[in-house]
Amino acid sequence: MRDSNRKSASSESASNLVPEQSAIEIVGLHKWFGRFHVLRGVDLEVMRGERIVICGPSGSGKSTLLRCINRLEDWQRGRVIVDGIELAADLKKIDEVRRDVGMVFQQFNLFPHLKVLENCTLAPIWVRKMPKQQAEELARRQLKRVRIPEQADKYPGQLSGGQQQRVAIARALCMEPKIMLFDEPTSALDPEMVKEVLDTMVALAHDGMTMVVVSHEMGFARQVANRMILMDAGQIIESNEPEAFFNHPQHERTKLFLAQILR
């Protein structure tokens, strides 16, 4: 059951897309947590340069689906292929995929015992074997990109929530990933700080990054998403371009969900 709306999305915004290259392919994904069937046959294809926003009620499995993409969760049935590499039990392949897929978490998950700069240079130095000097230059560039270069020598505990999340984005960007995954990046932030993080993500989108975002920020979705996906009870209910999704929802669940969040 392929995602039939993909064609319309790609024809509309072809200028944003790199020539047809599949970044993520999820085929018939089923996952159980014990007896609970959390993912029920999910099929999804994300092309290079596409920005997907996944929304849905809590418990719908959207975060779980996201975390399957870099195998933070495993699954019982189905296939996940990222950038041509199939994710299975092979640890080497998993690490290879994780190097090229950056993830930003709801709770930031910065390393509290390291300074901001060290948080960012840790992976380039130890995974990509970059020399320290080069890694630090890269880190400072990314910190400038997220507009907090002056915080490089502080500890995460000394920063505000919005700044911490931006550091988390910079940290992920330091690995120069091909795909960025965002798991409700602004849900733990005070409202005043949500904008600064969303602005950073919009800038990232305009730079052509392939992004899969689980979020309730509909304004952001309208701005940069190629596709909106609604998930409920472990399956994709509806997938469409943002304008069509918001203005002409087709499935009952979609209409219900939109009515609840777009008061």
Added chain:
Amino acid sequence: MSAVQPSYVTRALTEAEPPPAARAGGAVAIGSRLLNRPFNAALTAVSAVLVVLVLWPAARFLFVDAIWDGASRVDCLPETVGHAVGACWPFIKAKFPQLMYGFYPESERWRVNVTYAVGVILLVPLLIPRVPYKGMNAILFLGVFPILAFCLLVGNVFGLPHVETRSWGGLLITLVISFTGIILSLPLGILLALGRRSGLPFIRTLSILFIELWRGVPLITVLFFATYMLPFFLPEEWRIDPLLRVLIGVVLFAGAYMAEVVRGGLQAIPRGQFEAAMALGLGYWRMMALVVLPQALRVVIPGIVNSFIALFKDTSLVLIVAIFDLLGQLRAAFADPTWATPATLFTGFAFAGAIYFLISFGMSRYALFMERRLSSGQAR
């Protein structure tokens, strides 16, 4: 009838002001709290009396009534001196070499002193945070120093005569066993803790078995078994030095305890830290070494230092296998008739107690210093 609150818009913003000056000094603050109510005043009085009741006799015994010079027990008897006697310090002076070195040949004692000196020279810079070259320092102290100490103390190389471990004793034995135990039990404990949390059932089961086995038996049993029973199980040619057997037993025992302390620390680290490290592509060992263990060990410094101090004091159990550590040598010294006086026992234990206290307290204070330093860096 409720009054309606008028709406309000501020006219001027209040600037930040410095806080009011603190009340007059520490002594007054303490004093005011100790004596402000009759109950507190009574408690203070009782505590003061108790302190004086304990400290004064101790000070009198140790310093005021103590004898400082003498050649034998006669000099420490009340009849000779004319007044009630306190500690008999000449006894300690006379026995000092045995207490420090055991029966290490006198001509070779310089080797022990050199070992101590090198140990201190390498350890002190490692403990002071500001001193650079920590990596090199650690390699020297943890890698080169043990080998050097072994060569110096045992001998048989570079023309140094062999000194059997049977001759070692006193503080030398205490420090050798403690040092080896402390240095080796921490890495062993970390590996066991990681093994116990492993996803691989084989590793996990092995780790659990090891930990439970070594925690389930008393250290005395371990020492006894290692020293007296093990030779029956091993062929003749495999005779291992008795001290080495003790060292192995102590390290395995302490490692099992340390494993559980470290496991507690690992459990305290939020899952998100593991996930963030994994998402960055750090493999298992890099994740543990760079992200998880630095945080986990920091959290359980009190538990780790607790284990170290307990290990240091547990070394006195080696008396059971006829190895004479500081306390063992002390008990042997008590048997000397030349020094039998009523005060000898107290003097001896006061001296040994002071040494144990100094070292344990030193470890404890240092740990506190490191804890404060490590958490201030995170501005928690």
